[in-house]
Amino acid sequence: MKSRSTNRSGIVMRRKVTPAGDIIVTLLTPQGKIKAVARGGVRGQQASRLNLFHHVGVQLYQTPQADLATVQQSILEGALPRLSEPERHPYAHLLSELADALFQEGEFSEQAFDLYAGSLRGVSRHPDPEWVALVMSYKLLALAGFAPRTRHCARCGAADPSHPDPLGGQLLCGACSNQPPHPPERLEFLREVPRRSVRALMDAPLMAEQRPAVWRSLERFVTVQIGSVQSWRSLVGGDVVGA
Known part of the structure; x- marks a missing residue:
């Protein structure tokens, strides 16, 4: 059975905060472009990690019913202040x-x-x-x-x-x-x-x-x-x- 969790490393090229407090990010990775959502991200530690232009490592979870993968975890790998x-x-x-x-x-x-x-x-x-x-x-x-x-x-x-x-x-x-x-x-x-x-x-x-x-x-x-x-x-x- 194919795993629904994947790990990716990429750069945040687009970031949007929804009224519900979710963060929708677009990452460019060596495997291609990925769009994902961090549920309630603005109220947690991911808010500072998933900033525009940050190089981050993310763990993504994708279900067949969801349009976007969910960011379960993220770590900051590099930044250009x-x-x-x-x-x-x-x-x-x-x-x-x-x-x-x-x-x-x-x-x-x-x-x-x-x-x-x-x-x-x-x-x-x-x-x-x-x-x-x-x-x-x-x-x-x-x-x-x-x-x-x-x-x-x-x-x-x-x-x-x-x-x-x-x-x-x-x-x-x-x-x-x-x-x-x-x-x-x-x-x-x-x-x-x-x-x-x-x-x-x-x-x-x-x-x-x-x-x-x-x-x-x-x-x-x-x-x-x-x-x-x-x-x-x-x-x-x-x-x-x-x-």
């Missing part, structure tokens, strides 16, 4: 919401877990958390198979496009766009980000004035290809993403 800092938290929240939208429940992907965990560590520790979030957002998209088209025009297929696509967040040729081309350094980043290593990208950051246009392209691409990601609003409010 600097992610609560105002200059870092919005980026960590964006990466979590994006990963939640990209990777499905039950989908096995140890690579997705490692990339997501690395992105949170980078935002927590790197002196330029914005650049980490920008690079890792593109890396998460590429892993999920959603890399933007940059070698050929997204409309007509012409080679080597260099103009922004304001509707789809990809690249257009001069004949399909009425906007000025991207400057060389920004264009190089957009073309090479899926192919270059994270280390190489970290060593060659874009200047601050180049980033808003890249954020706008990323937001548009994600909205069209994946769906609405609410975390963009906090970045817009902080003048990271243009209107």
